[in-house]
Amino acid sequence: MEPLKPVSPGARIALGAGFFAVFIAAWGVATYGGWVPPLFLASPGKTLLAGWSLLTEFGFLGDIAVTIWRVVGGFLIAAAVAVPLGLLMGAFKPIEAFFEPFLSFARYLPASAFIPLLILWAGVGEAQKLSVIVIGSVFQLVIMVAGVAGATRPDLVEAARTLGSGRLAILRRVVIPAAAPQIAETLRLVLGWAWTYVIVAELIGATSGIGHMIMDSQRLLDTGQMIFGIAVIGIIGLVTDLLFKAVNRRLFPWAVL
Amino acid sequence: MSAKTLRIAGVTRSFPGQRGGAPTLALQPTDLAVGPGEFVAILGPSGCGKSTLLRIVAGLDRPTAGQVMLDGAPVAAPGPDRGMVFQSYTLFPWLTVEGNIRYGLRERGLPEAQQAEVAARFIARTGLRGFENHWPRQLSGGMQQRTALARALANDPEILLLDEPFGALDHQTRELMQELLLEIWEADRKTVLFVTHDIDEAIFLANRVLVMSARPGRVKAEVPVPLPYPRDWTMKTTPEFGALKARLMGEIREEVRKAIAAAG
Ligand SMILES: Nc1ncnc2c1ncn2[C@@H]1O[C@H](COP(=O)(O)OP(=O)(O)OP(=O)(O)O)[C@@H](O)[C@H]1O
Numbered sequence A: 001m002e003p004l005k006p007v008s009p010g011a012r013i014a015l016g017a018g019f020f021a022v023f024i025a026a027w028g029v030a031t032y033g034g035w036v037p038p039l040f041l042a043s044p045g046k047t048l049l050a051g052w053s054l055l056t057e058f059g060f061l062g063d064i065a066v067t068i069w070r071v072v073g074g075f076l077i078a079a080a081v082a083v084p085l086g087l088l089m090g091a092f093k094p095i096e097a098f099f100e101p102f103l104s105f106a107r108y109l110p111a112s113a114f115i116p117l118l119i120l121w122a123g124v125g126e127a128q129k130l131s132v133i134v135i136g137s138v139f140q141l142v143i144m145v146a147g148v149a150g151a152t153r154p155d156l157v158e159a160a161r162t163l164g165s166g167r168l169a170i171l172r173r174v175v176i177p178a179a180a181p182q183i184a185e186t187l188r189l190v191l192g193w194a195w196t197y198v199i200v201a202e203l204i205g206a207t208s209g210i211g212h213m214i215m216d217s218q219r220l221l222d223t224g225q226m227i228f229g230i231a232v233i234g235i236i237g238l239v240t241d242l243l244f245k246a247v248n249r250r251l252f253p254w255a256v257l
Numbered sequence B: 001m002s003a004k005t006l007r008i009a010g011v012t013r014s015f016p017g018q019r020g021g022a023p024t025l026a027l028q029p030t031d032l033a034v035g036p037g038e039f040v041a042i043l044g045p046s047g048c049g050k051s052t053l054l055r056i057v058a059g060l061d062r063p064t065a066g067q068v069m070l071d072g073a074p075v076a077a078p079g080p081d082r083g084m085v086f087q088s089y090t091l092f093p094w095l096t097v098e099g100n101i102r103y104g105l106r107e108r109g110l111p112e113a114q115q116a117e118v119a120a121r122f123i124a125r126t127g128l129r130g131f132e133n134h135w136p137r138q139l140s141g142g143m144q145q146r147t148a149l150a151r152a153l154a155n156d157p158e159i160l161l162l163d164e165p166f167g168a169l170d171h172q173t174r175e176l177m178q179e180l181l182l183e184i185w186e187a188d189r190k191t192v193l194f195v196t197h198d199i200d201e202a203i204f205l206a207n208r209v210l211v212m213s214a215r216p217g218r219v220k221a222e223v224p225v226p227l228p229y230p231r232d233w234t235m236k237t238t239p240e241f242g243a244l245k246a247r248l249m250g251e252i253r254e255e256v257r258k259a260i261a262a263a264g
């Protein structure tokens, strides 16, 4: 091992998979070895069995689809507001000065604390679930996008001006392309947070979704089902993360991400 | 486009002081006239205000007092009539070599086919054939600055402002770049304002060399270079070149010494 020396792609995958193996092995030792009572922690085998019955008998696929729909819906609404606003704030300082103090306040409002209020306003339907995700991610996203856009290299802006670009052309042809890879990275990050918010929203007043299933399983003391539900969230997160990274690399071949 | 006359009248620039300190006077009142097709080199010690002067001519910075005029019309903002190559690398990383060269053409709304034709011409002239589709980060410093030069030239500016464009390059690359620039200038005869701190470079390229004083900068000497064009590298070994070099070294040494004394 040399400091900062990159690792080959094959070794990277092997090492990454290796820790999963270590983790599952430790889990197996703890449960099969009798170190933890089955009431508190189901074994890997029990968890898989519970997952199989969830999928085949209890329509868990439907819950997964509903949760994904909510995450993607809320995330897209948040992004549709945050990206344009963040770009404008980053590029034009008076706009930033107008919104920034409020956003710095709003970003600390915990989305979960809004749930009772949102149930009052929007009931327990989809609007309330989406609102939790939007509230949880939009303020952070605006601030981060504004930061990225504001960090556009001033010398590139100057070069564009000497080549004949006006204000809007600079926004469109310099600030946006310069910021795009970092914005995509920010979106990837915030999508991860959106998953946390959706589960919280589904733990309270929901009739479907992964979070709702986990709540139901708690009533039945079925730790296998609960763990399977949590693991499914992790797997979906991992897959979307990899997809996002691949798309970003394809879209921005010029950037070293 | 035809070359225009650049007139700099009493241009002064001072920067506000940091944390209540005294303001920095970067440029004393400076007057300068550059005729159409002239190649003027500006020579001076580091920090004497060369970049500041060029940025004011480009319209990227405003003078505290005085005025820059292009054929009698005052300059207030940057425009495609004044192309610039910067001291640092400023290619757009998200555009290929060709995309960078096309930037200004696209901005002017030229049809695609014409953009491609102009870009191809300047890619050939700057020796970048085969690298059209490379990203800037895949290029050496010399290639990046050649692309930046092609990007400025493709826009067909009336005046070319070059701020130590070869300053970050190694000696051999720098000499090749000088020959390339000279070849282009001898063919086009654009008005050029070329900032450098390299005496050889200034004499080799310019038909007039201005020496700036240590900060606060002003033009302290003006040395015509009566060597005929076309020039090539063998010129650097002639006695005439040597005599001009000796004279400019005398002028500049004094200023560098002052600059160092002021800093210490
Ligand atoms: N934006 C700024 N704010 C404050 N001071 C500045 C600013 N830009 C330049 N200066 C000061 O003005 C002086 C001249 O700077 P300038 O960049 O024009 O020098 P230069 O001759 O181009 O030097 P070099 O050869 O090192 O590039 C310097 O002392 C610098 O510190």
Ligand SMILES: [Mg+2]
Pocket: B050, B051, B052, B087, B163
């Ligand atoms: Mg400079």
